[in-house]
Amino acid sequence: MRLLHSIAAGLQSLVRRKKTEQELDEELGAFLALAAEEKMKCGMSRKDSLRAVRLERGNLEVSKEIVRSVGWESFVATCWQDLLYAARALRKSPSFTFVAVLTLALGIGANTAIFSVVYGVLLQPLPYRDSAGLILLNETTPRVGTVSVSYPNFLDWRAENSQFSQMAAVSGVGFNLAGVNQPEVIRGQAVSPNFLSLLGVKPFLGRDFDPSEEKSGASPVLLLSYSLWQSHFGADPSALGRTIMLDGRGYSIVGVLPADFRWPEKVDVLEPIGVWAAQNSRDATEREARGDLVVLGRLAPVATFAQARSEMEGIASRLAKQYPGSNDQFGVALKPIRDAFVSEMRPAILALFGAVIFVLLIACANVANLLLVRGSGRTREIALRLALGATRKRIIRQMLTESFLLALVGGGIGLFLGFAGIRGMTDMIGADRLSGATIEIKGVVLLFAVGIVAMATFVFGLVPALRSTKTDVLANLKEGSAGAGSGALQNRLRGVFVVTELALSLILLTGAGLMMKSLHLLLAVSPGFQPDRVLRMEMDLRSAQYDKDPAVRNFWERVLNQVSPLPGVQSASVGTNPPMTDSHDRADITIEGMPLPKPGSFPHPDIHVISAGYFATMDIPLLNGRTFTQGDNENAPRVGIINARLAKEFFPNGDAVGKRFMLGRPSETEAPKWIEIVGVVGDTRLYGLTNPARFEIYAPFLQWPPNDVDLLVKTSVDPAAMTSAIRGAIASIDKDQPIFAVSTMNQLVSDSVSTRRFTLILLGLFSGLALVLAAIGIYGVISYSVAQRTRDIGIRIALGASRRDVLHDVLGLGLRLTVVGLIFGLIGALAVTRVLSSLLYGVHSTDALTFTSVSLVLIVVAVLASYLPARRAMRIDPIVALRYE
Amino acid sequence: MAEKSGEVVQGTLDMLILKTLALESMHGYGIAIRIEQVSKGVFKVNAGSLFVALQRLQRAGLIRSEWKDSENNRRAKYYSLTALGRKRLDSETRDWGKQVAAIARILEAS
Numbered sequence: 001m002r003l004l005h006s007i008a009a010g011l012q013s014l015v016r017r018k019k020t021e022q023e024l025d026e027e028l029g030a031f032l033a034l035a036a037e038e039k040m041k042c043g044m045s046r047k048d049s050l051r052a053v054r055l056e057r058g059n060l061e062v063s064k065e066i067v068r069s070v071g072w073e074s075f076v077a078t079c080w081q082d083l084l085y086a087a088r089a090l091r092k093s094p095s096f097t098f099v100a101v102l103t104l105a106l107g108i109g110a111n112t113a114i115f116s117v118v119y120g121v122l123l124q125p126l127p128y129r130d131s132a133g134l135i136l137l138n139e140t141t142p143r144v145g146t147v148s149v150s151y152p153n154f155l156d157w158r159a160e161n162s163q164f165s166q167m168a169a170v171s172g173v174g175f176n177l178a179g180v181n182q183p184e185v186i187r188g189q190a191v192s193p194n195f196l197s198l199l200g201v202k203p204f205l206g207r208d209f210d211p212s213e214e215k216s217g218a219s220p221v222l223l224l225s226y227s228l229w230q231s232h233f234g235a236d237p238s239a240l241g242r243t244i245m246l247d248g249r250g251y252s253i254v255g256v257l258p259a260d261f262r263w264p265e266k267v268d269v270l271e272p273i274g275v276w277a278a279q280n281s282r283d284a285t286e287r288e289a290r291g292d293l294v295v296l297g298r299l300a301p302v303a304t305f306a307q308a309r310s311e312m313e314g315i316a317s318r319l320a321k322q323y324p325g326s327n328d329q330f331g332v333a334l335k336p337i338r339d340a341f342v343s344e345m346r347p348a349i350l351a352l353f354g355a356v357i358f359v360l361l362i363a364c365a366n367v368a369n370l371l372l373v374r375g376s377g378r379t380r381e382i383a384l385r386l387a388l389g390a391t392r393k394r395i396i397r398q399m400l401t402e403s404f405l406l407a408l409v410g411g412g413i414g415l416f417l418g419f420a421g422i423r424g425m426t427d428m429i430g431a432d433r434l435s436g437a438t439i440e441i442k443g444v445v446l447l448f449a450v451g452i453v454a455m456a457t458f459v460f461g462l463v464p465a466l467r468s469t470k471t472d473v474l475a476n477l478k479e480g481s482a483g484a485g486s487g488a489l490q491n492r493l494r495g496v497f498v499v500t501e502l503a504l505s506l507i508l509l510t511g512a513g514l515m516m517k518s519l520h521l522l523l524a525v526s527p528g529f530q531p532d533r534v535l536r537m538e539m540d541l542r543s544a545q546y547d548k549d550p551a552v553r554n555f556w557e558r559v560l561n562q563v564s565p566l567p568g569v570q571s572a573s574v575g576t577n578p579p580m581t582d583s584h585d586r587a588d589i590t591i592e593g594m595p596l597p598k599p600g601s602f603p604h605p606d607i608h609v610i611s612a613g614y615f616a617t618m619d620i621p622l623l624n625g626r627t628f629t630q631g632d633n634e635n636a637p638r639v640g641i642i643n644a645r646l647a648k649e650f651f652p653n654g655d656a657v658g659k660r661f662m663l664g665r666p667s668e669t670e671a672p673k674w675i676e677i678v679g680v681v682g683d684t685r686l687y688g689l690t691n692p693a694r695f696e697i698y699a700p701f702l703q704w705p706p707n708d709v710d711l712l713v714k715t716s717v718d719p720a721a722m723t724s725a726i727r728g729a730i731a732s733i734d735k736d737q738p739i740f741a742v743s744t745m746n747q748l749v750s751d752s753v754s755t756r757r758f759t760l761i762l763l764g765l766f767s768g769l770a771l772v773l774a775a776i777g778i779y780g781v782i783s784y785s786v787a788q789r790t791r792d793i794g795i796r797i798a799l800g801a802s803r804r805d806v807l808h809d810v811l812g813l814g815l816r817l818t819v820v821g822l823i824f825g826l827i828g829a830l831a832v833t834r835v836l837s838s839l840l841y842g843v844h845s846t847d848a849l850t851f852t853s854v855s856l857v858l859i860v861v862a863v864l865a866s867y868l869p870a871r872r873a874m875r876i877d878p879i880v881a882l883r884y885e
Numbered sequence: 886m887a888e889k890s891g892e893v894v895q896g897t898l899d900m901l902i903l904k905t906l907a908l909e910s911m912h913g914y915g916i917a918i919r920i921e922q923v924s925k926g927v928f929k930v931n932a933g934s935l936f937v938a939l940q941r942l943q944r945a946g947l948i949r950s951e952w953k954d955s956e957n958n959r960r961a962k963y964y965s966l967t968a969l970g971r972k973r974l975d976s977e978t979r980d981w982g983k984q985v986a987a988i989a990r991i992l993e994a995s
Contacts, residue, residue, distance in 0.1 A: 009944050023962070024936075027913060030961045031932055034914040037957075056929065057917075063933035067940055 010073035017077075024064060032057075082401035089402060096374060097406070099776070100367045104410025104456060106769060107363030109417025110356045112441070112449045114762075116422050117429075118353050119448075120439035121342050127260045129200020134337040135164070135308065137295040139316070139330050143604045144586070146333050148290040150326065151273075151283060153319060157295065157332075160315050163308035164297035168192035169273055170263070171283075171293040175246035176542045176738050183738035185540065186228065186246070188269035190276030196223075198298050205229075206240045206255025209272045216284060218274035220251040225268050226259040248543035251275075264341040287326035296337075309334050320600075325665070329600030345429070347838045348759040354835065355511065355766045358504045360452065361459075362773045365497040367406065368460035369777055372494055373784055375399075375468030382468055396465045403461025404453075411453040415441075418449070428758045467493065491785060495817055498781050501774040502821025502862065503828055508767035509854040510829040511836055514843055515760040517850055521842035522753055528684030528693065529579060530619035531745035533570075535719035536578060537726070538741040540708040552705040553634070555733065560611060562729040563713060568722055570714040573613035576706045577606065579684045580748035581741070583708075589697065591650050592660040592674060602665055605646060605695030606686055609706045614698070615681060617714045618745075623647075625657035625679030633702040641679040643696035656680050661697075675699070688752035690841050712745075719744045756839055771858070774821075775865040782814050783869040793873055794881025803874045810873045814866025821862075822855055898930070898938050900981065903966065903974040906948060910965035912955060913939060939964060947973050 012020075032053055039049030057063075068074050090097040128134060138146045139153065149157075151169060158167040171190045176183060189195075193209035202208070203223060212218065224232075224239070233239035243250040251271070261267065277284035283291045299308055309332075316332040339346075375382075382395060419441060426439050467490060546552050556574050563572040577583045588602035608614075612628045615621075623644055632639050640661070647656040660674040683693030701709075711730075715722050723742055730739060750757070786793070793806055833845040843850065905911065905919050916939075917930040942948045947970035955961040966974070 026960070027962045028932065028936065030912065030955075030959060031914045031917075031936075033959065034912075034955075034961075035917075038918075057932040063931075063936060066933040067936045 082398045086402035086405045100370050100406050101410045103363045103366050105413035107360040108411045108414030111360050112418030113421030114353050114356045115448050116445045117439050133299040135297045136335050136337050136340040138333045140333045141330050148293045149295050150287050150290045152287040154295050163303035163311045165300040166198045167297045168195040168198050178736040183736045185738045185740040186268035190271050190273050192273050203255035204258045213272035213274045215274045216277035220275050221254045222251045223255040223257050223270040225257050228268050229256045324599050348755050351835050352762050359766050362501045362504050362770050364456050364460040365501045366773050366777050369494050369497045371464035375464045392469050395469050399465035400461050404457045407453040407457045494781050498777045498817050499821040501777045503825035505770040505774040506825025506858050507829045508770045512763040512767040513850040513854045515763050517843045518841040519756050519760050522689050525689045528682050531749045533715050533719050534745040535713045536710050537739050538710050549705045558733050566725050568715050568717040570716050571613050571617045572713045573611045573617040574709045574711055575608050575610035575614045578710050579686045580752050587663050588665050589661050605697045608698045609701045609704045610698050611701050617712045621682040623680045628700040632700040638675045639678045640675040641698040643683050645683050645693050646695040647680045775861050778862050779865040782866040786869045786873040790881045793876050794878040798878035807870050807874045810870035818862035900977045906966045910963045912961035912963050
């Protein structure tokens, strides 16, 4: 009630300022008049009595000021006044304002942009209920690392564990959807029926899966993604119950997923695992089959991550003993779902976030420096105001208002820069690396920007405000001693700011330098093949007409026959799992005559099934023996080609050609099907440039006809220009066969280093910005000290000091600051660059060469920045200087 | 501005104003004069502090004001006590009595 009263009265006096003011005048006037009349009754003259009243009752104007400042509204009013005053003051020194605002805008813009990435990727809640308790489980093997889970193992995990309240299997699936215009491939997941309820997600329309749909042979149903429902069914609710043809089979639509559903990226459809099991009976029943399946678990309410992990490890080692053939040496890996979704990006994003905070600090230090200069120019103004009775608090408040206005304008412009930056960054990161996270300026990001502005105000505003108001009033009012007393301290303070800037810049430069060296080393790594002008497109023959091997063989042969003669095509070939595509097939092999290891220790190479021209198209060198020919067909003896690493490991004498191996491990019931090694080829970097070569085996596609294949075309022209001609050729064979994952091999190579490149570009940008700001900072300090000492320098020159001495003297100041900044920067860099280690390649985070070169860069820039004012000092004309002031 | 002796004890001015207004509504000068007279000149009321106090009391809803003609035909703002103000005066008077008695006991004890 009271509060309401006060607010109402305050608002009233704010809005009707004039009237309030008038009433106050009138009331006080009446008071004065009445008092004076009293005196006059006693015989005083009017003038004397007015004077007496003033003495007795206090000055009227002062009284008014006191009365005015009672209500809260006076605070608002003075703030507004300060703001107007600040705006006027800033307008009067446009160059200061420009530099300060620009500096802040860059700092705040960079922060806003990076924070929106941090938020989108790392902080934004996943669209699942209580995602902290969601764990992703994989199997692990020392030979490969993290691998998919086999479905029978999942069933045992689920049955035996007690630490998870629920578990669900999630297996990636793809379908060919024969569309109206162009056939397309859609992606989805085959899931245990409790998948959605485990995540806490309810279908937008229709029903969730039923527990009965876990059994193999359940009738084909699916849930559509919201976007597929929009694009293919016009958002028509009657889509429920309709049938959609995937791979030539009818699926009945039972529901639509919510619009924000993702796993982790876009999911087109979900099908119950029972439907999947019927079509992938080997994957669903054989413990050795590890396709593309992960397990999702929700921790039981009392369970902890550590408990769950130790229990799961126990279960895995039991299973390894029980089923050594499939599980020997297989363990289990648990990851919180958030980590599983962003693992690759996290270190880069955090490093960049740290970097932009540095940039902002540098920007703030720079603006603080500018304000200090400004403050020392205003010493007399402030001293005068203090002398006239302004309180120190009042002046600090007003100076902070000025800082706030700077930060606000800088922040506003920064936000625009941030908008632009976000767009640039999402393009640079690439949608597939964002794991389905969306990056945009959201409320939280705006809030963050506001926070930064407020923080910046205090960081760069408070110290100068405190400094400038703590002056000796008398000394400063006297002519001629313009701030000389506080000058030394001020200069020291400004030196501290500059040293901070230099040190932070050096840390950023070191980070950028390390990234640059890694990327340079990385790009010099040969991928083992020649990616230039190679186009790659994937096809998966999934419909019933390709159930039989001859049909598959026939299809690929026709594709090669149609595409090879196209103008612009140098060579065309097909192959499974080409490098850098992340798709892979692996199997144990047994080399004839080798001592048999434990089941989990057999060589486990990556397998490619290829056409004869594959090595030519990819330019993978043949080291020994021969490549495949048309004669290596289904009727000929089985042949294979191995890579150099496999050859070196198992045939160290270089006699691999002619030896034999078989797929899988020896079995007592089946006679071994030997494959003769006819050639040895070079290694490729299958999983990206940073990952070392693995064992690889190549087999002719005529002997092992594959359904899911990449068509690889070496062109003599721009490969992207060939896409439509090749699409046309394939459509003429089967117009319903979708083509997907179209890209050039160069793109794949470049994508494999994209996180590093992205980090390098941004770090480079930030460190460049930091360097410029630091250079401005040191330039400012030196210029100022030269200006301050103009007279001293003039006298020295007049007394016979050489211009060289003056130059040395001024440069020496710059150099001293630089060296101190360098030392702190190097210490900081040693401590901080460790966070980059997971992004570095071939460079240690304390690489001496990088540290030396960035130090040199910093020294050169700093010396240049101090040289300009030093030269000015050198040219000071003693006569002019002495007349100065 | 140094404090003069004879300034009203800090925090008691509100109470004195309320007490003064309990008898009849009055304008600012009247209040000041009344306090001085009743206190036999011990307290002098400064215009600044008086009007600050009046504004504060009005904001708190303890007094209300209206413009009226004064005895010598001058327009003046007259203040009068609200019901809330009367209640506050009662409670403050009680508290004051207790405090004074307590202070007196402490001073006598030593």
